[in-house]
Amino acid sequence: MxxxxxxxxxxxxxxxxxxxxxxxxxxxxxxxxxDRYLLSANNNVMRKEIIYPARGVILDRNGKMLVENEMVFDLMVTPREVKDIDTLLFCELLQIDTADFNKRMKKARAESPYRQSAFMKQVPIQIFAPFEEQRYKFRGFYVQKRTVRHYPDSIAPQFLGYIQEVNENDIKKSNGFYRSGDYIGASGVERAYEDLLRGKRGVKNRMVDALNRPQGVFMDGKYDTTAVSGEGLVSSLEKELQVLAEKMMKNKLGSVVAIEPSTGEILTFVSSPGYNPNLMVGRERGNNYMKLLEDPNNPMFIRPIQASYPPGSVFKVVAALTAQQAGVINEQTVFYCPGGYRYGGGRAIMRCTHVDGATGLVKSIKMSCNTYYGYVYAKMIDGRGMASYKAYDLWRDGLLKFGLGGKLGIDLPGEKTGLVPTSNFYSKRYGSDKWKSGYNISLSIGQDALGITPLQMANVMAIVANRGFYYRPHLIKGIGEKQIVKEEFTEKIFAGVDAKYYEPVIEGMSQAVNQGGTGAASRIAGIEMCGKTGTVQNPHGENHAVFFAFAPRENPKIAIAVFVENAGYGGTWAAPIASMLVEKYLKDTITLPKYIQDRIYNGNLLPKPKVKVEKEDPKLKKDSTKNKKDSIKLRTTAIEPKKKESAILVHHSQVRR
The missing domain is CATH 1.10.287 (Helix Hairpins)
Incomplete structure (x- = not known):
């Protein structure tokens, strides 16, 4: 039992x-x-279709298109579904070879044989259209619609920026918003306003059968979400002015920045050399990007906000204003100019280019007298009844209020501060804090270690135009349909000098242009433009040409700074460029003589590649007697000029006008 x-x-x-x-x-x-059941579960019952939104468009200040969207198609593949296709026809339609096909399939299988992944990204409509007609023959391949950027006028690349595919760091920092294969603003306005431009993805849930044939919408679209396009932006740029400025800066290194003084809106933003922003779109983007990085003239370098130069004689405008506010000079102050300023007990001289004689404040600006500002600096540093380094710190504080030596807060990533050295900088240089004005006298005329960005230069002119204040320079004047302006761009910032001290300086600037001063060649009939030339000495080559201006004198509409590297005198190159832009903006015409216009448009000031002579190896030369074919001949090879760093500082004690 x-x-x-x-x-x-x-x-x-x-x-x-x-x-x-x-x-x-x-x-x-x-x-x-x-794998049949897995494929059925993942692909043959419900398929999620991501709907990518269009990025917000970017317009110029007058509503003209700067950046728009263009439809492209990502071809997706589920490797385990790809069976018995005509590979030759497939490759012919997509204009690839079989080796490329096999390489792409291998990569897709490595990602996952069961899930969709990208087979070919950004297929243009010209290629996609004939492929789409026969796509039913290629089981396992699907289409993902996207939009990419298109730049109809190919202008302002450093301002507009570009987009690129997200990396792991972008995905991690987004808290799940971005996924592999998404795109993100990488530079310029595209980066600065990414959160607004990108929009919001949508999802459609579609039912399909085992052969991937549509069987309707899942749950009548109950779980679908709609894609939301990104916000549109209205930029401050004046498109026609930007086109003209880029045309004039062709084959030149430098910057043009123009600002509307009453708002801080940037009218023109040129970094030269530039590049065609459409090169940063499409399947050749990676190759084009590497070519731009390897370009010795560094077109990816955003000079208006990243290059830092000694301002040269244009700095005398700031020196005159801060000295008046400090009480060390006034409109009647006169110094005698014998052709240079002597310092160090008379043993050294900072020369002028001519003898100005008795010189007052207005004349000092008109004639750009170095001697006058040598005396002004000496009184600021040595004549205030305190230790020179303490007086220097007060002088420096005055410069900082003008926005020098710090970021202005423009709505672009990568802005640099420039450099206004501290007193400790000189105390360390000279091993003591007992130094006097003669130790760094060239600061008085905008040289030595002083570094200012072109944006800061233009902003100084906006301050002078406004008689003592500025708004943060910015490139986007309106966001979305309601044209919202960011609050930080409406703040009125005082520059630390009372309005009454600006008039003699402005009079000197007016005379410099309109009454036979250093900027006389840039005079505009019918417009009282107030300007200041500068020629910054460059120990590495030709001098840099500079011109600052605003116009008209009363109720100013534009403030501008032009900086042309290695161009020589400011009055020869920078001033005519500024003059033509100002006249075009205010009068929609250009009246400078044609020969000057032609010289500007056709001038090529790009640095020539240096050459290095490589000497013969003595040993190889000796061996060459045995076999002439083995001899090493004298040869020259081009050396790529060293790329500009984020700050370009020229140290010199003298400047010409």
Missing amino acids: NNSFFNRKFVIQGIFIAIALVIVIRLFYIQIID
């Missing part, structure tokens, strides 16, 4: 164990070995 009971018990247990094993084996087969 007991034996029979135990026998039945073991039989029942054996049956349950056998059933369990069968179930485990079957599940193993279904989940691991046979």
Whole structure:
């Protein structure tokens, strides 16, 4: 009896164990070995279709298109579904070869044989259209619609920026917003306003059968979400002015920045050399990007906000204003100019280019007298009844209020501060804090270690135009349909000098242009432009040409700074460029003589590649007697000029006008 009971018990247990094993084996087969059920679950029941939004468009200040969207198509593939396709026809339609096809399929399988991944990104409509007609022949391939940027006028690349595919760091920092294959603003306005431009993805859940044929919408679209396009932006740029400025800066290194003084809106933003922003779109983007990085003239360098130069004689405008506010000079202050300023007990001289004689404040600006500002600086540093380094710190504080030596807060990433050295900088240089004005006298005329960005230069002119204040320079004047302006760009910032001190400086600037001063060649008939030329000495080559201006004198509409590297005198190159831009903006015409216009448009001031002579190896020369074919001949090879750093500082004690 007991034996029979135990026998039945073991039989029942054996049956349950056998059933369990069968179930485990079957599940193993279904989940691991046979992919049909997985494919059915993932692909043949409900397919999620991501709907990518269009990025917000960017317009100029007058509503003209600067950046728009263009439809492209990402071709997606699920590798395990790809069976029995005509590979030759497939490759012919997509204009690739079979080796490229195999390489792409291998990469897709490595990502996942069961999930969709990108086979070919950004297929243009010209290629996609004929492929789409025959796509039904290629099971396992799907289409993901996207939009990419298109730049109809190919202008302002450093301002507009570009987009690129997200990297792992972008995905991590986005808290799940971005996924692999998404695009993100990488530079310029595209980066600064990414959160507004990108929009919001949508999802459509579609039902399909085992052959991927549409079977309707899942749950009547209950779980679908709509894509929301990105916000549009209205920039402050004046498109026609930007086109003209880029035309004039062709084949030149430098910057043009123009600001509307009453708002801080940037009218023109040129970094030269530039590049065609459309090069940063499409399947050749990676190759084009590397070529731009390797360009010795560094077109990816955003000079208006990243290059830092000694301002040269244009700095005298700031020097005159801060000295008046400090009470060390006034409009009637006169210094005698014998052709240079002597310092260090008369043993050294900072020369002028001519003898100005008795010179007052207005004349000092008009004629750009170095001697006058040598005296002004000496009184600021040595004549205030305190230690020179303490007086220097007060002088420096005045410069900082003009926005020098710090970021202005423009709505672009990568802005640099420039450099206004501290007193400690000189105390360390000279090993003591007992130094006097003669130790760094060239600061008085905008040289030495002083570094200012072109944006800061233009902002100084906006301050002078406004008689003492500025708004943060910015490139976007309106966001979305309501044209919202960011609050930080409406703040009125005082520059630390009372309005009454600006008039003699402005009079000097007016005379410099309109009454035979250093900027006379840039005079505009019917417009009282107030300007200041500068020629910054460059120990590495030709001098840099600078011109600052605003116009008209009353109720100013434009403040501008032009900086042309290695161009020589400011009045020769920078001033005519500024003059033409100001006249074009205010009068929609250009009246400078044609020969000057032609010289500006056609001038090529790009640095020529240097050459290095490589000497023959004596040993190889000796061996060459045995076999002339082995001889190493004297040769020259081009050396790529060193790329500009984020700050370009020229140290020199003298400047010409």
